[in-house]
Amino acid sequence: MEQVHRKRKASKSKPEDAFNSLSDNVITNILDRLPLEKAVRTAILSRNWRCKWAMLTQLIFDKGFFEYVRGLVGYKRFDEKCISRLLLHVNGPITKFVLCIPDNIVLDVEDINHWVLFLSRKGINELSMINMHENALKLPTSSFSLLNLKHLKLRNCYLHPAPIDCGFPNI
The missing domain is CATH 1.20.1280 (Monooxygenase)
Structure with missing residues (x-):
């Protein structure tokens, strides 16, 4: 007795993917x-x-992030441009931003200034800057333009006094 093998046509509808839905x-x-x-x-x-x-909506650049980037092939030293590139790709609002700078990582103050200015346009609510270096980190005066800020945590960082009629109205 011969068996007849029939070919089934593939279904044109895709199976439901739980993650994509x-x-x-x-x-x-x-x-x-x-x-x-x-x-x-x-x-x-x-x-x-x-x-x-x-x-x-939450970007946390902590010790684990810096160790991960340093472990990537081809990175002999940390390149702060990777943080800038990540920030440029974020589409919507950023509600929380944490930057924990380990003592073995050197970041350019100008880059940090640009990041703070960028965050001021993203409606940030919570900002934490933790500097593990010996020398205190001077934050830019653009920090006072973070008008939606409700929580500010600074460690080994400082701000010059705010100009008159400036400051953090929601803190």
């Missing part, structure tokens, strides 16, 4: 809970996820 709010909430370097790495999951990390 999530709303942007849910995805952002999930990504905000991941360490920054892992949230960015979700771009490799699929074509649909390539730019999802750019919806992050």
Whole structure:
């Protein structure tokens, strides 16, 4: 007896993908809970996820982030341009920004000034600057333009007194 093998035609409808059907709010909430370097790495999951990390609302540049970047092939020293590049890709508002500068990493003060100015346009609510170096870090006067700021944490950083009629109205 001969068996007849029939070929099945592939279904034209794609199977339902649970991750791709999530709303942007849910995805952002999930990504905000991941360490920054892992949230960015979700771009490799699929074509649909390539730019999802750019919806992050919380950016935390901590010791783990700096160690991860230093461990990448080709990085002999930390390049602060990677933080600038990450910031330029973020689409929406940034509610929380944490910069914890380890004592073995040297950042250019001008770059930090540009980051603060950038954050002032992103509606930031919470800012933490933690400097682990011996010398205090002078923050720019553009820090006073962070009008939506509700929480400010500074460690080994300083600001010159605010000009008259300037300051942080929500703190």
